[in-house]
Amino acid sequence: MNKPAGNGGTERHSTGAWLAGIALLAVLLAVIFFRTPEVPFFQDLPHMDLFRRCFFILFLCMALCLYRICRGPTPPDRAVAIDILGIVIVGFCAILAIPTGRSWYIDIGIAWALQSFIGALCLAKHLEGKRFDE
């Protein structure tokens, strides 16, 4: 397999970019808290006005992970982002189980946690350049 050519990341940290990022994050969080978008399902459940905000914060986390998956300069970066995305989705499934009261959402969470762990191990083996049965 071809080796990744990364020199270990080249990102710089400037104050302007930091301010822009903080502003963007603040705007997004303000939208989530004060003008929460409607979800098209489960509208009339108890606690839904709280959990809708939770869902959108988790969507924000997933968007950050997806950014790293698309942008990541080396293959291991993408693998890490995929692993983290799996864990965030497990949390999402668990929160979904509370307002709806359906316990099988959390079964999806368990299955997803185990599957994502095995997937991460397989990706790690592949990146080491071994076969899966070594």
Added chain:
Amino acid sequence: MRSKMVRAALCFLVWLGLTYPPHWESAVVGLAASVFVAALTGSMFIQRPHLLGHPGRYFWFLIYVLVVVWECFKANIEVAFLVAHPKVPIRPGIVKVKTSLRSDTGLTVLANSITLTPGTLTVDVDRENGVLFVHWIKVASGDIEKATQAIVARFERILLKIFE
């Protein structure tokens, strides 16, 4: 034989948790499945079953869990501070630390708890020499002894009582 029994009991407990509330049909199926799995995997995972009978070890394990949760909380606060800081003040590097643990379980638990505590991540384990390679987000010193003092010492005392 004893390790197989312990393993079957553990599998059965996990099965009961997965199929809560308990019902006798699912319990029978789970018992059969856990005995089958224990007979297949045998003594792969629990190699020294005589250690499971010491109550003092469970007490120290409880204390260890509390220590790790507290360290983990501190780790999260620290990483959140690092991430939110405009300049990202990090000094990363991979250092080498020594450990006197020898058993597989002890080394695994030590490596996992190093990963979960502030600023450190286990990269590789050299089991023959008892050496761990640790990625440290703020390297205080590259010296083996000092790094060992800073990273491993707080867990090792308790882990020696549990696993050796």
Added chain:
Amino acid sequence: MAETAGIVFIVMGLFFDLFGCLGLVRLPDIYNRLQAATKCVTFGTCSIMFGVFLMKGFNATGFKALLIILFLVLTSPVAAHALARAAHISGVKLWRGSVIDRYEEDKGKKE
């Protein structure tokens, strides 16, 4: 009472999840990203699960939430360790601001 405590735990978990994912984007190289992401996201999700357990009490959902905490604490550091080792073996260099790399030195000695 238990419900309020559960909501507090869930909100704390969301906070840490958000910071973990921010770390995934902001930090410079894969090892640092792995540190931030693994620690914060694991602890955040465990906190969410504990909140779910507090809100639901001892029933099917609560028990499964506790089991997920167990799985995550056991598996997530192992996955992080495997990915870090794979990255180092496949040749990803450390960030240029890094101070020291004993692992590279040792690998050089062996070969």
